[in-house]
Amino acid sequence: MLIRPRSRHTEPPWLRFTIILVAASFVAVLVLLPVIAVFSEALRKGLAVYAASITDHDALSALRLTLLTAAISVTANLVFGLAASWAIAKFDFPGKSTLLSLIDLPFAVSPVISGLVFVLLFGAQGFFGQWLIDHNVQIVFAEPGVILATIFVTFPFVARELIPLMQEQGTEEEEAAVLLGARGWQVFRRVTLPNIRWALLYGVVLCNARAMGEFGAVSVVSGHIRGRTNTLPLHVEILYNEYNFRAAFAVASLLTLLAVVTLIVKTLLEWKTRADERPLMLEKQ
Amino acid sequence: MAQAGTAIEARRVSRTFGSWPALRDVSLAVNHGELVALLGPSGSGKTTLLRIIAGLEQPDPHPETAVFINGVDISRQRPDERRVGFVFQHYALFRHMSVFENIAFGLRVRPKNTRPIEKEIRRRVGELLELIQLGRWANQYPSQLSGGQRQRVALARALAIEPNVLLLDEPFGALDARVRQELRRWLRALHARIPVTSVLVTHDQEEALEVADRVAVMNEGRIEQFGTPDEVFHHPASEFVVTFLGNVNLFHGRVESGKAVIGRLAVDASRALPANGDSARVFVRPHELDIEVHQTNGASVRARVLRIQSAGSLVRVELTPEDDEALGAEDTINVELTHERYRELAIHNGDSVFVRLRDARVFLEDYTI
Amino acid sequence: MSPARQHTVIPGFGLTLGYTLTYLSLIVLIPLAALVVKGTAQSWAHFSDAAFDPRTLAAWRLTFATAFIASAINAVFGLIVAWALARYEFPGRRMLDALIDLPFALPTAVSGIALTAIYSQNGWIGRLLEPLGIKAAYSPLGIVIALTFIGLPFIVRSVQPAIEDLDAAVEEAAVLLGATRWQTLRRVILPALQPALVAGFATAFARALGEYGSVIFISGNMPMKTEIASLLIVTRLEQFDYPGAAAIALLMLVSSFVVLFAVNAGQWWAARRRQGRMA
Numbered sequence: 001m002l003i004r005p006r007s008r009h010t011e012p013p014w015l016r017f018t019i020i021l022v023a024a025s026f027v028a029v030l031v032l033l034p035v036i037a038v039f040s041e042a043l044r045k046g047l048a049v050y051a052a053s054i055t056d057h058d059a060l061s062a063l064r065l066t067l068l069t070a071a072i073s074v075t076a077n078l079v080f081g082l083a084a085s086w087a088i089a090k091f092d093f094p095g096k097s098t099l100l101s102l103i104d105l106p107f108a109v110s111p112v113i114s115g116l117v118f119v120l121l122f123g124a125q126g127f128f129g130q131w132l133i134d135h136n137v138q139i140v141f142a143e144p145g146v147i148l149a150t151i152f153v154t155f156p157f158v159a160r161e162l163i164p165l166m167q168e169q170g171t172e173e174e175e176a177a178v179l180l181g182a183r184g185w186q187v188f189r190r191v192t193l194p195n196i197r198w199a200l201l202y203g204v205v206l207c208n209a210r211a212m213g214e215f216g217a218v219s220v221v222s223g224h225i226r227g228r229t230n231t232l233p234l235h236v237e238i239l240y241n242e243y244n245f246r247a248a249f250a251v252a253s254l255l256t257l258l259a260v261v262t263l264i265v266k267t268l269l270e271w272k273t274r275a276d277e278r279p280l281m282l283e284k285q
Numbered sequence: 286m287a288q289a290g291t292a293i294e295a296r297r298v299s300r301t302f303g304s305w306p307a308l309r310d311v312s313l314a315v316n317h318g319e320l321v322a323l324l325g326p327s328g329s330g331k332t333t334l335l336r337i338i339a340g341l342e343q344p345d346p347h348p349e350t351a352v353f354i355n356g357v358d359i360s361r362q363r364p365d366e367r368r369v370g371f372v373f374q375h376y377a378l379f380r381h382m383s384v385f386e387n388i389a390f391g392l393r394v395r396p397k398n399t400r401p402i403e404k405e406i407r408r409r410v411g412e413l414l415e416l417i418q419l420g421r422w423a424n425q426y427p428s429q430l431s432g433g434q435r436q437r438v439a440l441a442r443a444l445a446i447e448p449n450v451l452l453l454d455e456p457f458g459a460l461d462a463r464v465r466q467e468l469r470r471w472l473r474a475l476h477a478r479i480p481v482t483s484v485l486v487t488h489d490q491e492e493a494l495e496v497a498d499r500v501a502v503m504n505e506g507r508i509e510q511f512g513t514p515d516e517v518f519h520h521p522a523s524e525f526v527v528t529f530l531g532n533v534n535l536f537h538g539r540v541e542s543g544k545a546v547i548g549r550l551a552v553d554a555s556r557a558l559p560a561n562g563d564s565a566r567v568f569v570r571p572h573e574l575d576i577e578v579h580q581t582n583g584a585s586v587r588a589r590v591l592r593i594q595s596a597g598s599l600v601r602v603e604l605t606p607e608d609d610e611a612l613g614a615e616d617t618i619n620v621e622l623t624h625e626r627y628r629e630l631a632i633h634n635g636d637s638v639f640v641r642l643r644d645a646r647v648f649l650e651d652y653t654i
Numbered sequence: 655m656s657p658a659r660q661h662t663v664i665p666g667f668g669l670t671l672g673y674t675l676t677y678l679s680l681i682v683l684i685p686l687a688a689l690v691v692k693g694t695a696q697s698w699a700h701f702s703d704a705a706f707d708p709r710t711l712a713a714w715r716l717t718f719a720t721a722f723i724a725s726a727i728n729a730v731f732g733l734i735v736a737w738a739l740a741r742y743e744f745p746g747r748r749m750l751d752a753l754i755d756l757p758f759a760l761p762t763a764v765s766g767i768a769l770t771a772i773y774s775q776n777g778w779i780g781r782l783l784e785p786l787g788i789k790a791a792y793s794p795l796g797i798v799i800a801l802t803f804i805g806l807p808f809i810v811r812s813v814q815p816a817i818e819d820l821d822a823a824v825e826e827a828a829v830l831l832g833a834t835r836w837q838t839l840r841r842v843i844l845p846a847l848q849p850a851l852v853a854g855f856a857t858a859f860a861r862a863l864g865e866y867g868s869v870i871f872i873s874g875n876m877p878m879k880t881e882i883a884s885l886l887i888v889t890r891l892e893q894f895d896y897p898g899a900a901a902i903a904l905l906m907l908v909s910s911f912v913v914l915f916a917v918n919a920g921q922w923w924a925a926r927r928r929q930g931r932m933a
Contacts, residue, residue, distance in 0.1 A: 020738050023735040023750070026734070030802065031756050034760075034769055038764060041768075076677075083674050086666060090662075090664050091671070108911065111865075111867065113689070113903045117688055152682065173379055176442075179364065181446060182365060182390070182394040191379055195380065213760065213761030248767060252763070263752050341662070341663055
């Protein structure tokens with residue numbers, strides 16, 4: 001992508017001003033306002049109530065489950081992302097575009113359906129329902145179900161960042177490394193990984209944000225059992241439905257902070273990858 | 286079994302991509318310390334052959350197909366064991382490593398028992414940096430180097446592992462003309478110092494003829510001729526070779542009494558011409574023709590001077606034949622004269638002169654290798 | 655020894671492809687297959703009872719209508735926002751750019767309760783709308799607002815790079831040939847942006863069809879009035895009617911795919927026509 005100078009406007013200044021004003025207002029009202037509202041509502045009854053809400057036992061338990069789910073989902077999808085992008089970018093085989101569409105599939109699926117499919121597999125009336133009951137294993141309405149549903153929803157995030165980048169980078173450096181005597185893991189660790197590190201981090205950050213914030217899918221699978229199968233977003237819902245608005249917004253504010261941090265890291269990484277790409281473009285000339 | 290004493294031997298190698306034959310039953314033997322050029326147009330199969338020798342690609346399976354390096358069948362070795370130095374056309378330098386680390390790479394990834402100690406690695410890399418004259422650039426990154434510098438680093442990286450053979454895939458193709466020439470000379474000097482058996486792929490005939498000990502001229506998946514630069518240029522074995530290398534004039538004639546006859550010119554053929562009456566194609570290089578102002582014997586063609594061009598050390602004269610006898614020449618005849626000869630003749634545009642054959646090569650119409 | 659089919663020195667083909675396909679099957683394909691099986695294993699009577707009874711039909715109408723309107727709003731305003739970001743310099747541009755991704759990064763439950771707080775009767779904006787007789791929260795309007803919120807990034811991030819890639823020379827040529835700015839916009843720029851705009855619209859629309867968390871708080875969830883289809887799936891599940899839930903889910907999935915497929919096919923066909931005319 002070329003860095004274009006932004007001086008190419010031929011609209012009259014008043015029109016430019018209007019467009020900017022409309023754009024800024026639209027985004028401010030639609031997007032910024034809700035963020036401010038979260039904090040405003042959370043702190044309305046003062047700092048003490050806020051602090052109590054987020055250190056509440058059930059809230060901490062929800063936090064624990066959220067962190068655990070995110071850690072497992074991100075790791076699993078990270079490994080997958082690396083394997084898939086290596087297979088797709090470094091080799092030629094039939095059915096590649098079908099594989100790419102399949103990897104993107106969870107993106108097109110509603111969160112509720114993402115949770116539903118696991119209930120259909122592991123719920124009491126599900127395909128494995130009876131077997132699970134016989135062996136006293138709980139997946140749905142327990143932590144494993146929450147984790148599985150989250151893995152499903154965040155499935156493509158890392159792969160989507162890596163695949164186009166690795167395809168663009170080609171295979172020559174890896175070929176050169178093999179001819180110079182490097183073996184499989186050495187090639188990956190020394191040559192490929194440094195070339196993809198920012199995209200990898202970017203994918204991990206996005207995957208993590210979504211894993212921690214997923215609501216619909218987890219809501220279907222979890223059974224809403226306080227203190228046991230609640231993630232932070234589910235806890236927000238429970239508190240809200242009990243009309244405990246201060247606590248609900250307090251916990252929501254934590255999640256909002258997470259989203260803001262994610263956006264900051266994302267912007268930094270984008271800036272980093274663009275800085276990395278520029279000298280590479282000269283190489284292609 | 287491999288031929289004794291050859292450094293590289295490719296035996297009956299074929300490679301087909303889908304339905305397109307990139308290589309057709311090619312055999313090649315390179316001696317120790319030789320620098321061989323694979324020369325040909327794109328699609329001739331030269332890069333495919335190089336990559337098969339490197340082990341980057343597999344030849345079509347066939348009982349008699351084999352590739353040996355130093356007598357060892359390479360298909361029995363793992364790619365990382367082969368000690369083949371490969372220089373890519375677009376360098377393939379590791380973009381996130383410094384120049385030093387790029388060159389040191391092959392040494393660093395050696396298994397523990399064969400890996401040199403750090404001090405030794407530094408020494409060797411330092412030596413190579415001196416050799417490629419980039420000592421002061423050791424800590425720079427590839428993106429900070431020019432194309433010519435990057436290619437030198439790629440070469441040093443390949444040499445660092447003390448390879449059995451050095452394979453170069455159009456190494457100077459991506460560089461501009463001046464840099465290409467300098468690097469060509471530099472490569473030749475380097476090869477004199479470190480005589481690793483080398484194979485160079487190029488489409489630039491000047492490069493091949495200048496740098497190589499022997500040249501394999503390739504076309505459409507076959508080797509048309511394999512010989513010294515002198516042999517391929519002055520004694521081309523086929524029509525393709527003579528047209529690919531250097532400029533050439535083409536005359537159409539017929540076989541009569543064992544010679545190729547063009548109008549009033551008769552040419553001895555390089556081989557016996559069996560059939561009278563067959564059409565023959567006669568190839569003459571511009572410097573093999575001479576111009577006379579007056580006809581000395583009957584064996585010359587009348588022509589009119591169209592253009593005279595002074596080109597460096599030679600003078601190029603473009604003429605068009607004026608004979609009413611069907612000469613069968615193309616519209617223009619190109620002759621190269623030395624400045625001395627040109628001054629002797631004192632000819633000008635529009636002059637009517639005579640073109641005489643000094644030497645020529647004849648190929649029959651259906652000449653195939 | 656490299657396997658016969660692989661003519662490359664790069665290692666790891668078998669391992670990585672094998673792992674990829676296995677993981678893909680386990681996590682994505684098998685669960686989705688379960689949905690298809692459960693959904694189609696029931697009698698047509700039961701299927702249509704779940705998928706087409708009056709309450710569900712009302713939910714379908716509401717879901718499609720609100721998704722469409724929200725995506726249309728985003729198409730217009732998203733284009734304006736993308737244009738401002740891509741073409742103009744102004745203070746706060748970078749912050750605006752970062753804000754666009756917020757609906758994507760924010761958990762849907764948080765967006766849900768925040769939007770409700772703002773647009774309910776006592777909320778900052780709800781308060782302003784009430785005297786005008788406009789009820790934002792607990793009405794279809796609220797649903798549209800929520801869907802607009804979550805759909806914005808899809809359109810902007812689709813159109814923005816397309817604007818950045820516009821060829822300056824083409825616009826300059828139009829001006830030199832005498833076109834006014836408006837004509838250039840209508841005849842040159844918008845047609846060039848159309849594929850990105852349509853793709854963004856389709857993605858936002860498909861996403862809005864299945865949206866749950868950000869909508870259920872602000873909608874009020876009144877059956878026949880403000881109940882969305884995804885909520886019906888949850889309701890059926892809570893009643894242990896797995897086949898019914900699967901039926902609705904299957905229909906929803908199929909409609910998302912149809913939308914995305916139709917749009918892709920349309921783009922491909924339009925591109926071919928364009929090439930055909932120029933050939």
